[in-house]
Amino acid sequence: MYAVITGANSGIGYGLARRFVREGAEVVMAVRNGDRGRAAAGRITDEFPRAKVRVELVDLADLGSVAALAGRLLAEGRPVDRLVNNAGIMTPPVRDETKDGFELQFGANYLGHFALTLPLLPLLRGGRVTTMSSLTNRWGRLDFDDLQSTRNYTPRIAYGTSKLANLMFAQELDRRSRRNGWGVLSNAAHPGATKTNLQVTGPTHGASGLRTRLVGVVNAVSYRIPGMWQEVDGGILPAWYAATSPDATGGGYYGPGGFGELTGPAKAARVPGKALREGDAERLWLVSERLTGVVA
Secondary structure (H helix, E strand, O other), rough: EEEEEOOOHHHHHHHHHHHHHHHHOEEEEEEEHHHHHHHHHHHHHOOOOOOOOEEOOEEEEEEEEHHHHHHHHHOOOOOOOOOEEEOOOOOOOOEEOOOOOOEEHHHHHHHHHHHHHHHHHHHOOEEEEEEOOHHHHHHHHOOOOOOOOOOOOOHHHHHHHHHHHHHHHHHHHHHHHHOOOOEEEEEEEEOEEOOOOOOHHHHOOOOOOOOHHHHHHHHHHHHOOOOOOOOOOHHHHHHHHHHHHHOOOOEEEEEOOHHHHOOOOOOEEOOOOHHHHHHHHHHHHHHHHHHHHOOO
């Protein structure tokens, strides 16, 4: 099996890369920071000396970088059995933009993965795309007049919107694949409440000093709440199920099976009603093609 995983140097992405390698897959760790990516790959090869793993650079907040990675994979011409759209940034306190002028979370978490997936469709025939969403998709709202949150930026709502878009993209990709004979199974997953650096890097967003210390304290207290948080090895289970289980379905959505979908083994997750609006999903797809310039 040949798998491509974005954001694979830490958190859920690293946990999935390690699990794929452990099961004998060859893995491309698509990461923004080459040094961190190589260090992560080194940890995997230290643990699994026969591991077939390599690092590829991609910045999901730069469509040029996304196109370059897609171009390298297409030039390689090797079928991709699994694509896991995992990388993301969470709740930067002040609105920021990608290189292409999109709100950072909507641009990197959603549009970057949209623009990576579509060119790879010829390599994904018979394969599977699993896109990471989040419980916070319930906070999201698709305001087609303000997808970039230019009028009113609220960090958690913008993050939820990007994750709602990811879920709707996963479902729409599966519908279009079946309709057009692309031969790609697409689904989505969320990790519940999993301890990763996502809870620090986004809310601090490059800041230091008091804010960073405050975020650290809040997280430390939250992590002590019994049953609320799980480690990465547990957090990867829904995505692992979605990406590999023969029982995972196209258009399916998977999360932890415990209380509130926060922790526990993988099971079918609750899909928010707004994600079931197929007309909105189709409109989002068309808008995304226009914004990125990438067409299936």
